[in-house]
Amino acid sequence: MILNTNKIIGIIGGMGPEAGIELHRRVIHFSEASRDQEHFSIVHVGFPSKVVDRTQYLEHKTIINPAQAILEMVHIAVNSGATVLGIACNTAHAPQIFEPVKMGLSTHEKPVNLVNMVEEACVSCIQEVPLNSKIGILSSNGVFKSELYSAMLQHRGFEIVLPSPKFQEEVIHNMIYNSVFGIKSNSTILRTEVLELLHKAMRFYLNNDVQTIILGCTEFSLLKEVLSIAYPNILVIDTIDVLAKALIREASKPVTA
DSSP, rough: OOOOOOOEEEEESSHHHHHHHHHHHHHHHHHOOOSSGGGGGGEEOOOOOOOOOOOHHHHEEEEEHHHHHHHHHHHHHHHTTTTEEEESSSSSGSSHHHHHHHHHGGGGOOOOOOEEHHHHHHHHHHHHOOTOOOEEEEOOOHHHHTTTTHHHHHTTTTTTEEOOOHHIIIIIHHHHHHHTTTTTTTTTSSOHHHHHHHHHHHHHHHHTOOOEEEEEEEGGGGGGHHHHHHTSSSEEEEHHHHHHHHHHHTTSSSOOO
């Protein structure tokens, strides 16, 4: 099959770098292509050293909004021809960050489709999860404290099970950000400490009758295989998968004049 589109996908990465690469890989994986020429053209921009940590901004530990650096990457992608964009970071979809990025897109003459990962994940829940089901979220503190997923899903009739702030900080957030063993510090090697914390988090959710888990941080997408093997009866909504499929869907739509 030759893809009948000239739309270029833009991946805004570097948050963290491994997650952006994973999104790129999954766009390739989910594409219906049998030869090089049938794949989507992709512009992947990642400036990790320029983007302030999103959770630190949302927790008021810095006054620098990462939206500025994200928008800089967006402009590079659009000026390189991308018209369908995805940001490979859940926390960057908090309104305080995402909305300024959307507003900044208005400076471009041609229309640009910035796909919202969080909205797409919520649509996946509506399609795959029975109403009134209990959903748990593995996320950064930024997503947790901004209620990015919980507010949207509760409005749609789901029950969201949340840990205490202490558990969120010491167990779930620690899996990502611990400077010694966290996923951001060891993105290519899954440390034993992370697995121990993951199982502790899953015990909490299983004890609260949760049957669906949203991987609400792109770093957690790197644990998808472990979760699928260890907890086969849990439905995992992987936001990198969701975003990759949404980018393919939007880039496959006919180009309008």
